[in-house]
Amino acid sequence: MRVEVMKRVLGSNEAAAQANRKFWDDNGILVLDFMGSPGSGKTSVFERMIRELTQRGRSLKVIEGDVASTNDARRIEQAGAEAFQINTGGACHLHAAMVSRAMQQLDLDGVQIMLIENVGNLVCPTAFLLGAHFRFVVASVPEGDDKPEKYPVAFREADGIILNKIDLLPHLPFDADKFWELCDQLNSEAPKFAVSCTTGEGLDTLCDFIEEQLAQLGG
Amino acid sequence: MRVEVMKRVLGSNEAAAQANRKFWDDNGILVLDFMGSPGSGKTSVFERMIRELTQRGRSLKVIEGDVASTNDARRIEQAGAEAFQINTGGACHLHAAMVSRAMQQLDLDGVQIMLIENVGNLVCPTAFLLGAHFRFVVASVPEGDDKPEKYPVAFREADGIILNKIDLLPHLPFDADKFWELCDQLNSEAPKFAVSCTTGEGLDTLCDFIEEQLAQLGG
Numbered sequence A, B: 001m002r003v004e005v006m007k008r009v010l011g012s013n014e015a016a017a018q019a020n021r022k023f024w025d026d027n028g029i030l031v032l033d034f035m036g037s038p039g040s041g042k043t044s045v046f047e048r049m050i051r052e053l054t055q056r057g058r059s060l061k062v063i064e065g066d067v068a069s070t071n072d073a074r075r076i077e078q079a080g081a082e083a084f085q086i087n088t089g090g091a092c093h094l095h096a097a098m099v100s101r102a103m104q105q106l107d108l109d110g111v112q113i114m115l116i117e118n119v120g121n122l123v124c125p126t127a128f129l130l131g132a133h134f135r136f137v138v139a140s141v142p143e144g145d146d147k148p149e150k151y152p153v154a155f156r157e158a159d160g161i162i163l164n165k166i167d168l169l170p171h172l173p174f175d176a177d178k179f180w181e182l183c184d185q186l187n188s189e190a191p192k193f194a195v196s197c198t199t200g201e202g203l204d205t206l207c208d209f210i211e212e213q214l215a216q217l218g219g
Helices: A002-026 A042-055 A071-079 A096-105 A152-157 A166-171 A176-186 A203-216 B002-026 B042-055 B071-079 B096-105 B152-157 B166-171 B176-186 B203-216
Strands: A030-036 A060-066 A082-087 A113-117 A134-140 A160-164 A192-194 B030-036 B060-066 B082-087 B113-117 B134-140 B160-164 B192-194
Touching: A002 A030, A002 A096, A030 A042, A030 A160, A030 A203, A042 A060, A042 A071, A042 A113, A042 A160, A042 A203, A060 A071, A060 A096, A071 A082, A082 A096, A134 A152, A152 A176, A160 A176, A166 B166, A176 A192, A192 A203, B002 B030, B002 B096, B030 B042, B030 B160, B030 B203, B042 B060, B042 B071, B042 B113, B042 B160, B042 B203, B060 B071, B060 B096, B071 B082, B082 B096, B134 B152, B152 B176, B160 B176, B176 B192, B192 B203
Parallel strands: A030 A113, A030 A134, A060 A082, A060 A113, A134 A160, A160 A192, B030 B113, B030 B134, B060 B082, B060 B113, B134 B160, B160 B192
Antiparallel strands: none
16 A cells, blocks of 8 residues: 555656746756755855856746745855745655745746755655756765765656765875766766865856757756 | 545554564663655665674564565675565555564574665655654755755654765765754754765764664664
């Protein structure tokens, strides 16, 4: 019976995700969903991307998913983009209907790119697509080079893989070759980005990639 | 209906957790359950504790919970303790019955301390007690000083809080006073430990505390 309930929950999520996608396509908004461990630096990556892409003349908004607190939405607004904070209350991931409701609270006029930060969790968000065009998984150097092996679904199902905090490589026993090999074994097709939000390294390349995705959408 | 199913799942977990606790009490085994984000360093803390407590003449075994891979069990065995690896398949936390089954696979003769590493996740394990005498949450410096605010249930319901990777404090903008204040607001009673598995700092104090718990159990 638990399985039946899960099937029904996932089915209704899928319908809501499809409706989200249709809405975003109709409005020419590129939507990117980011998942990763707590503290992997998703919000820091958003801050950097907002500053860079805004400078390039792009208009972004953000949906922040957290179990509790509005810390991340505040950080995003300081970086220069409007953010809508979803507090899940205890739920370990966003689901598509939460995102639909959040969108209704945001003025989307002129918005080209919507960033969604999922709840910090490498397991649960994988089962709940939100309808985004592209889903990134964000890993970070201090988490260790074996994370793809230990949380394979997140890395296998991501459309793109970001390794964050590469400025810490000199201080930690992290084998970057091993990390990328494990990623390639699970997901050879996903584009891969190594970035540091402290030094800014790699963020340009990531923003170039996002602009290419926007161009493909006709934006 | 989903709520009803969850109630039933949690109720059956609680019964299994109580049975685990009774078994451990009857056998004089102190059981410690560790939760934390992926990459917070739970396994590194285990390696250090095993080496230190074994030197002090204690007998430990370990149950390792992971979505996938047997990496952690291998690391534990290299540190000198037998480990039983639970792979949850896709589940985001251990539950009590998984632990009961794992115990049946371990020779518990003479064992004084059992360490359980939950799946790397700051959200889901909180709802599923395993019957352990003591539950630690492990946070780490690179995750950022706001984690208690963003994942309050894990910090509120923990019996003890460990801040790991304090050797990285010079390299990161982590406000330790703020972190401990947030912990105190949520959970003033939990004993708190600052450790580094790289330098070994703080591990002695943590092991002293564990031995005190063992003494209270009559071990």
